Amino acid sequence: MCGPDCQGLNTEFGHSMQECAILASCEVDRHLTQDLKAQYSAIVPLRCLLLKHHKPNKWKLLCTMESHNEVRRKLPNIWQNNQSSVVDRIRELWGVRQYSEEEIHTVCGVLEVNAFEVGQHGVSVRALYPTAFYLAHSCVPNTSHTDDDNYKLTVRCSSQIKKGDTITLSYAYTLQGTLKRREHLKESKFFDCCCPRCKDPTELATYAGALKCPKCDAGYVISSEPLERAASWRCSQCSNYTVTAHSVMLLLEKIADEVEALDANDIEAMESFLQKYRNVLHPNHYHCLGVKHSLSQLYGKIQGYMINELPDKLLHRKRDVCRELLRVINVLEPGYSRLRGIVPR
Ligand SMILES: [Zn+2]
Ligand SMILES: [Zn+2]
Ligand SMILES: [Zn+2]
Incomplete structure (x- = not known):
């Protein structure tokens, strides 16, 4: 006391x-x-x-x-x-x-x-910080921030900011889809995000929330109106396939539970998850990205998969997983970012 x-x-x-x-x-x-x-x-x-x-x-x-x-x-x-x-x-x-x-x-x-x-x-x-609170939120932020032992907050621009541009930071998790991000922002920060990523049903052509179309080979199922939570989802290629937002949410919850249940060090279970959902989720879907992010860290670091004992096939797998992740991170968290920093190149 x-x-x-x-x-x-x-x-x-x-x-x-x-x-x-x-x-x-x-x-x-x-x-x-x-x-x-x-x-x-x-x-x-x-x-x-x-x-x-x-x-x-x-x-x-x-x-x-x-x-x-x-x-x-x-x-x-x-x-x-x-x-x-x-x-x-x-x-x-x-x-x-x-x-x-x-x-x-x-x-x-x-x-x-x-x-x-x-x-x-x-x-x-x-x-609370006397100036940082002025920064607006965007799901594609142009700054990143860190804090030190003295609680000093440092905000750095992560990509080029032109005169007149809004300076933004993100309160949302990058590797999450629009439905989830907007729900989180609404519940915790009390606003409806209408940033360029949220407005775009393809999430800036990354398809980070897209499902594979069960009716055609080439199409991806995306929201018909991403700023409307209840709007139906449609295939981008064929006109055959529509699904309610409610069904999409149920499916994503079910998959989220499966991801949650994965052992954090089980490479094989993660690879079988990706196999299992390869015909359901876009390869850039945030559930796949989350698992690939774990794989990018595990290959080369855990027992049985140490970097000096990885066969060529698994070394290539590590490289491919990192490249696939970086391609998406380059768009969604451009420039210097923490997420980018921890994915090996
Ligand atoms: Zn005291
Ligand atoms: Zn947004
Ligand atoms: Zn289709």
């Missing part, structure tokens, strides 16, 4: 005297020992609220950040959860009454929408 020797007291990344004073005066000790993680989900918003009196300039900046209260209020999962785990905890359990319910919800929203998850060596914290 906190005391004069506390290493976090009055440090930039620790906590303030005021925070201690509040928690000490409301006799919170007996509650603090329960479920520490849940306590921290309320301590971060409390730290933000304390800025109002003790760091008014930071508070002013925080108030310019988007909270999407109107959208979040209609989402019981989000709003009710914040009400019980943050608002009621701060106001009822800790007895801190100087902040209104609305104000606390706003701070929760500001954190959900704008915070970056940073931290090294197994530490994961939510942090």
Whole structure:
């Protein structure tokens, strides 16, 4: 517990005297020992609220950040959860009454929408940055970012940005299809992404979400209107084949479960997965890309497949898997990117 020797007291990344004073005066000790993680989900918003009196300039900046209260209020999962785990905890359990319910919800929203998850060596914290929050999202971003031991965030342009272009970063996972990415962005960041990748049913000609047409040899089944979640999917070649978005989602969920169940070190199981779905999924489908990404790491690194003992056939397989991945990454995460950096060339 906190005391004069506390290493976090009055440090930039620790906590303030005021925070201690509040928690000490409301006799919170007996509650603090329960479920520490849940306590921290309320301590971060409390730290933000304390800025109002003790760091008014930071508070002013925080108030310019988007909270999407109107959208979040209609989402019981989000709003009710914040009400019980943050608002009621701060106001009822800790007895801190100087902040209104609305104000606390706003701070929760500001954190959900704008915070970056940073931290090294197994530490994961939510942090707000005074300029990085201006960056817009795109599923084909032109920047990438890293953080260091001092929580300093470095944003680098990953491809050429022309004067007047929007500077963007991605909150979504690159190796995922449009349906999934847009669902994630809607649920966690509360907006409908309409970036060039999301708008294009072929995902910039990568076909990263496409299925193979069961009616013809050459066609791929893609959404007829990718910005409409419920729009039907159609074959790009023949006019014979249409399927509902619902069926596509069910199929993808089922395959996702299978991918999930794959042993993370089982090369043979991964290769048979790719074989099994070769007539169902486009070779660039994100489920295939995910598995190929694992294979690119495993070939040459695990027991029985060490690089010095790989026969030519498997060396070529490693090379081909890496090339197939890079062809897609070059389009979806162009320039310098973490994903590109870890695929051997
Ligand atoms: Zn302390
Ligand atoms: Zn997008
Ligand atoms: Zn077809």
